[in-house]
Amino acid sequence: MGLDTYLARDPKAADWLDSLEPGHSGLTAVDLAALTSLDPPLCEWVVDGDWVSFRGKVYDQAVAEAAETGLYRDWIPPAEVAAMAAAFAACDPEAVAASVALVRYQVSAREVRALGALFALCAERGIGLIGA
Numbered sequence: 001m002g003l004d005t006y007l008a009r010d011p012k013a014a015d016w017l018d019s020l021e022p023g024h025s026g027l028t029a030v031d032l033a034a035l036t037s038l039d040p041p042l043c044e045w046v047v048d049g050d051w052v053s054f055r056g057k058v059y060d061q062a063v064a065e066a067a068e069t070g071l072y073r074d075w076i077p078p079a080e081v082a083a084m085a086a087a088f089a090a091c092d093p094e095a096v097a098a099s100v101a102l103v104r105y106q107v108s109a110r111e112v113r114a115l116g117a118l119f120a121l122c123a124e125r126g127i128g129l130i131g132a
Contacts, residue, residue, distance in 0.1 A: 003072055004044070005056030006130040007035070007122060011075035014130045025050045031125050038121055040114035043105075054118075056131060058105040062112055065099050066091040073131050082123035088116030 006017065009026030016024035027035075027050045035052050039045070044055040056071040064070050067087035069080070076084075093112035100107050122129070 003055075003057035003060065004053050004132050005059075005071050006132060007031075007052040007127050008130050009127055011077075011128065011130065014074060014132060017130070017132050023050060025052070027052065027127065031127065034121060034125065038117060040118050041110060042114055042118070043111075056129075059107060059111070059115060061100045061103045061105070062096055062107045062115065066096045066112065066115075071129065071131055073129075076129040076131075078123060078126045078128045081119050081128055085116060085119035085123045088112070088119055091116075 006013070007025065007027065008014075013025050032047065032050060032052070036047050040054075042054040043058040044053070046053050060071045063084065067084040069076075069084065091112070093109035093116075096112045097107055097109040121127075
């Protein structure tokens with residue numbers, strides 16, 4: 001089972017994922033500028049119109065290790081993304097990377113830090129996550 005993780009302001013944006021029509025993610029021009037400048041080194045990081053996504057299945061185990069939750073969820077509201085950001089801020093990226101080294105997808109400490117920065121930016125801007 002694959003998992004792409006999309007950034008959105010509204011869980012109903014998931015209804016538009018098949019078409020990726022502009023305007024349905026709810027992300028603003030300011031959000032998109034901030035996300036574009038962040039440009040995290042994440043697998044399949046894509047900013048396309050107002051849709052932003054990354055390959056969530058690659059990072060699910062790291063999120064579970066650092067934040068005791070996962071990305072395989074239809075909607076993760078901004079408040080939960082904020083809790084994830086706090087957990088990532090408190091974790092040791094090297095330890096998280098080492099703990100997931102034996103699972104299917106290896107994740108570097110740099111990627112763990114990038115996830116933390118992304119979640120912090122999403123929390124600051126009121127952005128949630130859609131798993132698809």
